[in-house]
Amino acid sequence: MLRTTRLFAALVLTALATAACGKEGSPPTKGPAAGELPKYQVAEGFELTKSGTWRKAKSRGRFVVGAKEDQPYLGEKDPASGRYSGFDIEIAKMVSASLGLDPGKISFKTIASANRETALQNGQIDYYVGTYTINDLRKKLVGFAGPYYMAGQGLLVRHDEDDIKGPRDLNGKRVCSAAGSTPYQRIKQDYPKATLVAYDTYSVCVDNLLTYQVDAVTTDDAILIGYAAKVPDELKLVGKPFSKEPYGIGVPRGDTTLRLAIDDALAAREKNGDWKKAYDATLGLSGVPAPKPPAIDRYPAS
Numbered sequence: 008m009l010r011t012t013r014l015f016a017a018l019v020l021t022a023l024a025t026a027a028c029g030k031e032g033s034p035p036t037k038g039p040a041a042g043e044l045p046k047y048q049v050a051e052g053f054e055l056t057k058s059g060t061w062r063k064a065k066s067r068g069r070f071v072v073g074a075k076e077d078q079p080y081l082g083e084k085d086p087a088s089g090r091y092s093g094f095d096i097e098i099a100k101m102v103s104a105s106l107g108l109d110p111g112k113i114s115f116k117t118i119a120s121a122n123r124e125t126a127l128q129n130g131q132i133d134y135y136v137g138t139y140t141i142n143d144l145r146k147k148l149v150g151f152a153g154p155y156y157m158a159g160q161g162l163l164v165r166h167d168e169d170d171i172k173g174p175r176d177l178n179g180k181r182v183c184s185a186a187g188s189t190p191y192q193r194i195k196q197d198y199p200k201a202t203l204v205a206y207d208t209y210s211v212c213v214d215n216l217l218t219y220q221v222d223a224v225t226t227d228d229a230i231l232i233g234y235a236a237k238v239p240d241e242l243k244l245v246g247k248p249f250s251k252e253p254y255g256i257g258v259p260r261g262d263t264t265l266r267l268a269i270d271d272a273l274a275a276r277e278k279n280g281d282w283k284k285a286y287d288a289t290l291g292l293s294g295v296p297a298p299k300p301p302a303i304d305r306y307p308a309s
């Protein structure tokens with residue numbers, strides 16, 4: 008009986024969320040107003056002619072940036088205005104400004120976790136900012152500037168869940184994650200007794216959690232905290248982070264000039280306070296105070 012009532016409540020919640028934003032899979036959000044966000048000064052007369060990606064963007068007059076559209080506090084698209092907001096979006100904007108192109112003109116494209124490498128390889132986007140973990144496997148396919156933030160894998164469960172407290176409790180449980188993501192891969196390798204369910208996006212996983220189709224959602228804590236904040240009476244994060252997920256800015260692999268210029272841009276924005284301002288206005292709304300950004304890894308071209 009209790010279960011039925013809760014299921015009904017969850018369904019109503021999902022329906023409300025869906026109606027409120029007119030699109031399935033993304034809960035409604037209240038992000039910061041545009042006026043509260045930092046303004047990034049555009050570098051005057053900046054040139055990076057050795058970078059093919061930069062030259063293309065310069066003649067186009069704007070960068071085309073890959074991002075997420077359903078990750079609260081990080082990368083979210085307002086369905087009414089089409090405007091993107093969140094910490095990753097701010098990072099994309101400060102980088103554009105440092106590379107001499109108006110951040111207000113960026114054309115954002117939503118790219119799912121599984122399609123990031125192809126999008127960069129095909130030249131569909133100039134760079135990618137969307138909870139993108141730097142690792143050696145991916146470095147064979149794309150380049151990474153940064154890291155600009157350190158996340159860790161976590162677990163999101165329903166509020167009344169008592170059995171799952173960490174990844175070891177996932178045996179025989181249904182766990183949802185995004186295809187092509189590092190959290191999906193880690194469960195597959197390290198916790199093979201869990202039943203893995205994959206979708207393109209984490210917001211679809213969360214809908215499945217609310218409607219009792221899965222028992223847990225796993226991905227970075229920074230992402231999960233945003234979903235939990237939308238429906239705190241229904242969902243909670245459990246356990247400690249069980250991985251390190253350094254977030255990088257994906258660039259085409261051959262364009263080392265662009266990669267190192269973005270490293271310089273990040274370092275400068277961390278130094279002048281813009282990084283912290285951006286964090287405070289976005290991810291900081293989750294209640295977690297700004298950490299010290301991780302050390303930037305200017306690795307040599309190979």
Ligand code: GLU
Nearest residue numbers: 120138139140188189252
């Ligand atoms: N940071 C992890 C990854 O890059 C999970 C988040 C995501 O899928 O974007 O795979």
